[in-house]
Amino acid sequence: MTIITSTTKICALIGDPVEHSLSPILHNTAFQLLGLNYVYLCLRVRSVALGPAIEGVKSLGLLGFNVTIPHKVAVMTYLDEIDPLAKDIGAVNTVVNRSGRLIGYNTDGLGGLRALEEAGVTLTGKKVVLLGAGGAARALSFSIAPLADRLVILNRTKAKAVTLASNLQKRFDKKILSGTLTRDTLLTEMLDADVLINSTSVGMHPKHEECVVDEDLLHSRVTVFDAVYNPIETRLLREAKSVGAKTVGGLSMLVHQGALAFKIWTGVTPPIKVMSRAVEKALEG
Numbered sequence: 190m191t192i193i194t195s196t197t198k199i200c201a202l203i204g205d206p207v208e209h210s211l212s213p214i215l216h217n218t219a220f221q222l223l224g225l226n227y228v229y230l231c232l233r234v235r236s237v238a239l240g241p242a243i244e245g246v247k248s249l250g251l252l253g254f255n256v257t258i259p260h261k262v263a264v265m266t267y268l269d270e271i272d273p274l275a276k277d278i279g280a281v282n283t284v285v286n287r288s289g290r291l292i293g294y295n296t297d298g299l300g301g302l303r304a305l306e307e308a309g310v311t312l313t314g315k316k317v318v319l320l321g322a323g324g325a326a327r328a329l330s331f332s333i334a335p336l337a338d339r340l341v342i343l344n345r346t347k348a349k350a351v352t353l354a355s356n357l358q359k360r361f362d363k364k365i366l367s368g369t370l371t372r373d374t375l376l377t378e379m380l381d382a383d384v385l386i387n388s389t390s391v392g393m394h395p396k397h398e399e400c401v402v403d404e405d406l407l408h409s410r411v412t413v414f415d416a417v418y419n420p421i422e423t424r425l426l427r428e429a430k431s432v433g434a435k436t437v438g439g440l441s442m443l444v445h446q447g448a449l450a451f452k453i454w455t456g457v458t459p460p461i462k463v464m465s466r467a468v469e470k471a472l473e474g
């Protein structure tokens with residue numbers, strides 16, 4: 190075990206709540222394995238205290254931090270610089286302190302892309318159906334849109350899908366389709382879909398018996414990626430597997446977004462497999 194010393198560099202998660210986060214396990218496991226003198230802590234920060242907390246990051250000299258609910262958008266006003274991808278997404282999940290300058294990034298979408306790549310799935314020339322239009326969907330869509338041949342965004346609240354599609358269309362000068370998430374739209378869009386991504390919260394613990402797509406709409410020609418990571422195998426993934434579809438779980442996205450943040454802070458690429466095993470173990474309890 191790495192001993193905390195007078196020169197230990199501090200990284201943290203800033204959010205509210207933070208106590209169920211897997212990020213400390215993810216990062217501290219990698220710090221220890223690589224013998225890096227860093228520690229990752231969870232800091233619960235209320236919305237009213239966000240400004241002073243960020244000032245505190247600077248004055249206490251934290252090396253970097255992750256940002257989670259409810260601060261991913263609000264934090265942007267307190268940063269000195271924002272990476273173009275995070276600006277497009279409109280949210281920051283990772284901040285690095287470079288000699289007192291706070292620079293914000295968003296590694297969520299790229300993390301999803303890395304998870305797909307790791308599973309051998311490329312998006313070039315493919316049709317992607319993305320379910321959801323919330324924070325996770327925004328992050329994923331800005332990494333997917335430049336690569337996929339066709340992107341269709343379906344959301345329970347249609348207006349949010351339309352707005353996201355229009356933002357993407359402007360940014361990438363590419364037609365992006367959108368619609369309401371219903372059985373009928375899914376039936377049509379699933380027929381020739383190559384990749385289906387669930388970025389809604391449907392199926393998440395404790396409502397793990399819910400599934401956003403009816404089983405009979407799934408087929409073996411589609412790769413199903415569920416951004417939900419708790420449970421590790423969601424009902425959607427289980428049913429997709431049972432029809433012979435390739436599946437990618439949300440835990441891989443969680444690990445990869447963390448690994449990208451780790452690289453930003455330390456300059457070192459962390460061991461993905463070890464990080465995955467550590468969070469899997471924690472989730473399985």
Ligand code: ATR
Pocket residue numbers: 320321322323324325326344345346349370388389390391401
């Ligand atoms: P996150 O940051 O995790 O993406 P979010 O921004 O609150 O969380 O987005 C949640 C997404 O899940 C939204 O797309 C939401 O649809 P609405 O925009 O219509 O609210 C979707 N979602 C949540 N519960 C759902 C349900 N029961 N059926 C379908 N979609 C649901």
